[in-house]
Amino acid sequence: MIKWQVMFKNVILCDWVTSDVQNKHSLIGIYSNHLAVPEFPIAIRLSLYLEVGDVRTEPHGFDLIFKFGGQEVARGRADINGMPDGDIGIIVINGFELLFPAEGTLEIDAIRDEITHKVVYKEVQLAQPL
Numbered sequence: 001m002i003k004w005q006v007m008f009k010n011v012i013l014c015d016w017v018t019s020d021v022q023n024k025h026s027l028i029g030i031y032s033n034h035l036a037v038p039e040f041p042i043a044i045r046l047s048l049y050l051e052v053g054d055v056r057t058e059p060h061g062f063d064l065i066f067k068f069g070g071q072e073v074a075r076g077r078a079d080i081n082g083m084p085d086g087d088i089g090i091i092v093i094n095g096f097e098l099l100f101p102a103e104g105t106l107e108i109d110a111i112r113d114e115i116t117h118k119v120v121y122k123e124v125q126l127a128q129p130l
Contacts, residue, residue, distance in 0.1 A: 008110070009051035009088055011119040017047050017092045025049065025090065036127035041101040048108065050091040050119065052080065062112035064093070068124075069104040078110075100124050 015029030027049055037044065048064075061079035065072055078091045098106070108120035 007053040008117060008119055009053055010049070011051075012049040013108075013120055013122060014047050014049065015045070017049050017094055019092070025092070031122060034123040034125050035100075035106065036125055037100060038127055040103070040126070041099060043097050043099045045095050045097045047095060048091075048093040048120070050078070050093075052089045052091060053087070060112070062110045064119075065109045065111060066096075066098065067105075067107040067109070068098065068100065070107075073098060 064076045066074035110117045
């Protein structure tokens, strides 16, 4: 069995991702250092943009585990139809909603073959007044 040899080129948490006919992506509302929210509790609709390089050419996938405060709050699966060696695959997960009851840490892990890659680690904080 081939162990998972994936490389996440870019992983970006944002509000929304669009694509056009030329295979260009526009990322709207990119979260850089942390997620600043106006109040708690709050439900936020988020999107995830992943660029994945992988050595496998056959179809495969991985699980995405969403955690807040160390507890699993959501789970999903990303399937890849196989890529030529050296190619980059784009995975977009648009419009998932997460509830944040208080300040804490959002983590997103990608898991396959019992190997975990932490792809997102963001602090969720109250927005500071300008």
